[in-house]
Amino acid sequence: MESKSTGSDVVSKNTTSYYDLSPRAVFATMAGAMLAMFMASLDQTIVGTAMPRIVSELHGFEHYSGVFTSYLIASTVVLPIAGKLSDIYGRKFFLLLGIIWFVIASVLCGASQSIIQLIAFRGLQGMGAGIMQVMVWSVIADLYPPAKRGRVMGLMGSVFGLSSVIGPLIGGYLTDGPGWRYAFYVNVPVGALATFIMVLFFPHIRPKKEEGFKIDYAGSLALVTTLVPFLLGLSMEGPAYPWTSPTILSLMAISLVSGFIFFRIESTASHPILPLQLFCNSVFSVSVVAAALSAVAMFGATLFIPLFVQSVLGSTATESGKILMPLTISLVITATISGHAISKFGKYKPFAVLGMVITTIGLYLVSMMSVTTTYETVITNAVILGIGLGAAMPVFSVSVQNAVKHQLVGTATSTLQLMRTVGGSLGVALFGSILANQFGPSFRQVISPEVFSKIPQTMLSRLNNPQTFLGAESFDQLESLFSHENIVNKMEFLGSVQQAAKIALSNSLHQVFIVATGIIFLATMLTLFLREIPLRETNHPEEVMKEIL
Template sequence: MSAETGERTGAGATAAVPAGAHPSASRARLWLLFTALALALLLSELDQTVFATALPTVVGELSGVQDMLWVGTAYMLAGTLALPVYGKLSDLLGRKPVLITGMLVFVAGSVLGGLSTDMGTLIAARAVQGLGGGGLIVLVQSVVADTVPARDRAPYLSAIGAVFALSAVAGPVVGGWLTEGVGWRWAFWVNLPLGGLAVLAVAVLLRHEPPRRDQPVQLDVAGTTTLAVAVTALVLLVSWGGTRLPWASPAALGLAALTVAATGVFVLVERRAAEPVIPLGLFADRTFTAAVLAGLVMAVAMFGTLGYLPTYLQMAAGLGPTAAGMAMLTLVAGLALATVGAAQLVRRTGRTKLLPLVGTVAVAAALGLLATLTPGTPLPLAGSYLLLLGLGIGCAWEVLVVVVQNTAPDAAVGTATATNSFFREIGVCLGSALVGALFTARLGALLADRLPAGAGVDADSLTPALADGLPPAVRAAVAGAYNDALTPVFALLVPVVLASTVLLLLVREVPLATTAPDAVGERDDLPGQRLE
């Protein structure tokens, strides 16, 4: 939404309500809708946190420790490729059919994952889940933008943040309970009833009104294809470079060349596309570009760290799956407090620039502290570092969504939101792949160097339960190897986060609109979200 829109709709305007509806009744229906949307989002977010805690046991049972990073990377790669497509299709066809389709695909991937008997099938299942779940966050944020003024949007987005907090709280605990109880496959099976309930709720509460168009929908097939090639080549390069492929090898150089070439072709295709999947004109706005790139850089550091903290707590600190999940609650507490507090500050002041700056500095400080961890670090002290990390993330993450949406044209909110999420997911993929590649490469070398000869330990099949049963000297060697493989990576991520701080200095403080687009009749082509 443009700055002019924010000024035009002034501080005296009120939030949009359906025509003829009583305001209090409309607000009640609005919250019912967002409850359904939050349930849909919980579908994918809970799965990721449940599975993160179960991952060490899963890869041990399936003898795939060296392929561990692909379990998460496959989900993120597929979800990243789907993100801009979801955003564009929802702008063209409406949010509801795209949202329900995504949830059904995610459930299908969960079925495949529950039936997995080897790492190949498991990785394929995670990719299918990514194709389904990758666009849910974009669609939820787009519906918020359609129905809530920018000035009042932060509390609703903080509710989305609460979903992340809930999944982060419940997921590790549930994942640990399932792993130690009925088995890790139930990390997939629990998605079936939750997914069915989410589909039913969205089908009932969200009405589909296709946008009015003078011309048939034109899908950007060429842009989507070239984008898929570029992203896939990039993720393969950072995942295999330095581990399976030497950086100077012909294969690695070929992947790098393919990434550059496909990106160049994508830019040329988008300039000519009738309905570009990522409109390049969005980047003409300095604030949009700075916020999107800052989110990408921050995602590299944050999610590269978060993806491996549960594994670290189990293998280095000696915690069980459930205890490791409980230890993550301090991070979640910081995230929840900062998200809610940031939302209220944005709503009261209308200012969005300072909070992300503070957040990135806090994240950098937390990563620096995490780099000092040892297997003997007291758990409360490690918890304080995680608390600071959560506070930093909560100050910045959802506020930047408001910044991006507030600078985008009203008719392209879905596409702009998807573009922002796409670049964030690129950062997530890069962060997870780079951290995973560095971590696993260092871990393999350290285990080979430190494990006593004849210890009889298969590093590829090492689970937390097996590690606990090792002789004390061997167990200490394993813990030290995991610690020394991961903590230096935390230190390397500090300047990465500070780079996002520099980018955020370029953000302009744009007035936030106080009326939703459909309240003032500014979006004739709005992809039709109305409360039943």
């Protein structure tokens, strides 16, 4: 490997590989990497809290989802490209690029004067976040051999947990205090500190480039045209654009054709952006598919459990948001313990299977909740779910990175992150569609004929939409909706409609959680086929195992 001096005495000028770094340099580098990851994950929760104020001031409620969609698409598309290039040109440049890019984009977001500007700048911010994400996980693989990597993966889980807990608090304080723009400006000092640490302590170690290497521009373009319309279609799907609408079908058709072209290009490219032979490795293929399936289930749980608490149990938005705190805390604690156990025992498969089994049980218990379920029961089920997700969280990163040559770590890691993101996006769209399609028929089935006969035909379309009944204030919304209708015993009538809606929502969410349980069960079955490869004790090239690709 080639090494370039950082000009600092902290990192030796003779350092030619990551396994030659001093413990001090390794510790400092990890601190900088964790700061970068903390900044990106914190930004998501802070911005989510600030969004109502943002759309109010920028007058862009109709583009509310676009602020998140542009970020998601940009951060996803850049993952495999950044991962591949870092395998060739080294991690330091791309990690610093991601941090600096993210900080500059954050400043632009804070300075936005319209919602359209904010959407565009959030896309730029997403690109920086995607680069940082894959670089941090790849740097962990560079600094720690697989036998020691589990505990570090577990610690990274605590970063996500901490950001999800304090993010809404910081977002609320900044939004109500100096203003929502500081929800973006807060990234500047954090990013500056992370940049300073990485410049000072992290050496620029550039792997030996493959002879005749050429960037796979055609494959990169085909990958972009595959992912962008696919993710855009998933994010747009809803009442305005159902699955069968020309817009969604056109986007999916473009994605399908581009995907076919992408695989044709990658199968013949001399240096593909995504080497298809990776999928011939059973450990890699089982891990990425299981990770994608678990992401589908996890996103379904975290999005729809608060909805159940707020709309079925009638709790406030604050109470429904708090339900995720015990899930997050149990996930973080279990992920940390699981990571340490993987490093201690040198095995990952038992934790994958155990985590998936507990997650399946947790989701099944969630699917059994109804209008009579207590708040305490929901918390118990959420904790069980968090324990399962946490136990499996470090596994797939460790198994994937342990199963490939070190020269392919960036590519393999970015593919894993890509599959997780796509799985999560697919889960959101799938479960949202199930909820919307199940609610109308269920509502008409549970409401009494007498009450149903009093509903004007003009109101039926509104009442068939679950959006009408979301939130603890749904009764007030119903009262406003029927304010001009002359109905005998109106308050009793409205109470009956609301109760029917709660039962219908409960039945519809039951279907959502049952499907999620089935998906996570498939992931559990898949982990049974996960091959156990002894974790390497070193990253030194001479010690790399023969059975990996």
